Amino acid sequence: MSELNELYQQLILEHNKSPRNFRVLDRCTHDADGYNPLCGDHYHVWVNVENGVIMDIGFQGNGCAISKSSASMMTAAVKGKSVAEVKALFDTFHAVIMTKIGDEVPDATIEALGSLGALAGVREFPARIKCASLAWHTLVAALNGAGSSISTENNG
Amino acid sequence: MTSTSTAPSFDVGSLRSQFPILGTTVHGRPLVYLDNAATTQKPVAVLESLDDYYRTQNANIHRGVHHLSEVATFEYEKARGKVKNFIGAADVREVVFTRGTTDGINLAAHSYGRKFLTEGDEVIISAMEHHSNIVPWQLVCDERGARLRVIPMNDGGELLMDEFAAMLSARTKLISVVHVSNSLGTVNPVNEIVALAHRNGTPVLLDGAQAVAHMPVNVQELDCDLYAFSGHKMFGPTGIGILYGKKELLERMQPYQGGGDMIRSVTFEKTTFNDLPYRFEAGTPPIAAAIGLGAAVDFIGRIGMSAVRRHEEDLLRYATERLSAVPGLRIIGTAREKAAVVSFVLDHAHPHDIGTILDREGIAVRTGHHCTQPVMQRFDIPATARASFSLYNTREDVDALVKGLAKVREIFA
Structure with a gap:
């Protein structure tokens, strides 16, 4: 049960139950749709960027506890950060959850993630990594203006 | 309890x-394995037949005059005969080896649909189809200007048979419905569906992927015109499946893939096609998998x-x-x-x-x-x-x- 407890930490369960910023933005500069066709998880992310800073962010959609809590924690983490900072944060987050089972993740790296570090346990569950990264890929697609829709099967 | x-x-x-x-x-x-609708596990008899084939019988079929080719051909055709008996087909020529249910339905959509569907025609499927019994029909209907219609179901997951009966018309060219639903478990009233369709002069394809390993299936009693299923969901290997078709219907259908084994003679001007079922089996088939499926049929038969x-x-x-x-x-x-x-x-x-x-x-x-x-x-x-x-x-x-x-x-x- 220890790996399961690591995955389903209280913080994650709490974000799943009461997701933050779970709303449509009335006014936004960027938005995108994120979809995992293999499991049906589906989110929409809206962001309002002013002078290169994320002033507001919201998301809506449906999916498992991992994808929903990850989306919720992401929105809380990126608000007020610059687009460049957000992309760097995503790179760190992505590197952590993609770390091979058995390989060490430096404590400093986990610390740099703040509360997002709670999702590090997902790396023990390879089938669930895409759940944790779906909202992030959606946010990055929105910021890049890469189009209105992304799929986990295009970008891993 | x-x-x-x-x-x-x-x-x-x-x-x-x-x-x-x-x-x-x-x-x-x-292990508590409860994902049998996705694929079943394999008994020793099937594993040994695969091993035995590759160790002692491996050769290409229908081609060589050498001993091993004769053995492999014999075993491959013996497996076809076992499947024929298992599903109660009238003739071994009605049993076409495919890659699986999806391949069988695509074969039907191509060889029947592209030949017989014209603008304004209709194909009827049901609301509980697997994507493999939706998408091939969408593709061929789009191409031919035909319309895909869907039998609705109630909240319990049962087809509304009155609505189905009301859909049938002179435009209906094919019914393709699932025998047993993979997501709901519903066993559809396929005898009634076939009877209604035939009264309308319309052939019926049944997707039997979730049926054959779970209940007696006899294609002549069902009187269906086409019946598709997979080997791997009935204790056999992956990569092998069956499309059963009534001989008269298969003979009217156009070839699926072109290649070796499906031809009688080829010149650059004209090709004549092989007899049933080989006309639908282009290229080297999954020989070991077919033989393994035969072993799976034997296994089920003993139970x-x-x-x-x-x-x-x-x-x-x-x-x-x-x-x-x-x-x-x-x-x-x-x-x-x-x-x-x-x-x-x-x-x-x-x-x-x-x-x-x-x-x-x-x-x-x-x-x-x-x-x-x-x-x-x-x-x-x-x-x-x-x-x-x-x-x-x-x-x-x-x-x-x-x-x-x-x-x-x-x-x-």
């Missing part, structure tokens, strides 16, 4: 011992499909009763006629989370949309968790599942 056998002749313990994988552990727990059906009916009753008592659990698919497939949702946990937690208990279930997104839309749910049973499952497996779901509740409630 924990009897493991339903008939004196049906010894589930001895059956289980023939499946090596059922003796393995997952995450340190004994008897009626005994399998009785055993699985007991499992379905028991699983339905025990799962219904789990707090917050709702079963999706409550048709009166069901196979041993139980799809469900929990009000406090998403199916993927259920799947991950059960996996750590050694329990394999499928979670997701089961390649039936329209079914999920019909029931307004994103996904389900699905336990699907086979002849080697026991009431203890159901007990393990219920215990696993208590763990889910512990974490999520």
Whole structure:
């Protein structure tokens, strides 16, 4: 049960139950749709960027506890950060959850993630990594203006 | 309440011992395999037939004059004969080897659909089809300017037969429906569907992927015109399947893929095609897999499909009763006629989370949309968790599942 407890930490369960910023933005500069066709998880992310800073962010959609809590924690983490900072944060987050089972993740790296570090346990569950990264890929697609829709099967 | 056998002749313990994988552990727990609608496990008899073929019989078929080629051809055709008897076909030429159910339906869509569908024609499918019985028809209907119509279902997952009857007309060129639903477990009234269709002069394809390993299937009694199924869902290898077709219909259909073995003579000006069933079997087929499927048919034959059906009916009753008592659990698919497939949702946990937690208990279930997104839309749910049973499952497996779901509740409630 220890790996399961690591995955389903209280913080994650709490974000799943009461997701933050779970709303449509009335006014936004960027938005995108994120979809995992293999499991049906589906989110929409809206962001309002002013002078290169994320002033507001919201998301809506449906999916498992991992994808929903990850989306919720992401929105809380990126608000007020610059687009460049957000992309760097995503790179760190992505590197952590993609770390091979058995390989060490430096404590400093986990610390740099703040509360997002709670999702590090997902790396023990390879089938669930895409759940944790779906909202992030959606946010990055929105910021890049890469189009209105992304799929986990295009970008891993 | 924990009897493991339903008939004196049906010894589930001895059956289980023939499946090596059922003796393995997952995450340190004994494997409880409840994903049989996705694929079944393989008995020793099938594994040995594959091994034996590659060790002692391997050659290409229908080609060489050498000894091994003759042996391989003989074994490949013997497997076809076994399948013919298994499904009660009238003639061995009506049994076409394919790559699986999906391939069989695509064959039908290509060879029947592209030849016979014209603008304004209609193909009828049902609301509970697997994507493999939706998309091939969409493709061919788009190409031919034909229309795809869908038989609706009620909240229990039963087809509305009055609506089906009302859809039939001179425009209806083919009915393609699933025999047993992979996501709901519904056993459709296929005899009635075939009778209504034939009164309208319309041929019927049945998707039998979830039927053949779970109940007696006789294509002549069903009187269906085409019947598609997969080897790997009936204890055989992957990569092999069957499309049964009535001879008169197969003869009117155009070839599927072109290549070796499907021709009689080829010049650059004109090709004449081989006889049935070879006309639909271009290229070197999965010979070992076909022979392995033959071994699977032998295996099932020794047990008897009626005994399998009785055993699985007991499992379905028991699983339905025990799962219904789990707090917050709702079963999706409550048709009166069901196979041993139980799809469900929990009000406090998403199916993927259920799947991950059960996996750590050694329990394999499928979670997701089961390649039936329209079914999920019909029931307004994103996904389900699905336990699907086979002849080697026991009431203890159901007990393990219920215990696993208590763990889910512990974490999520």
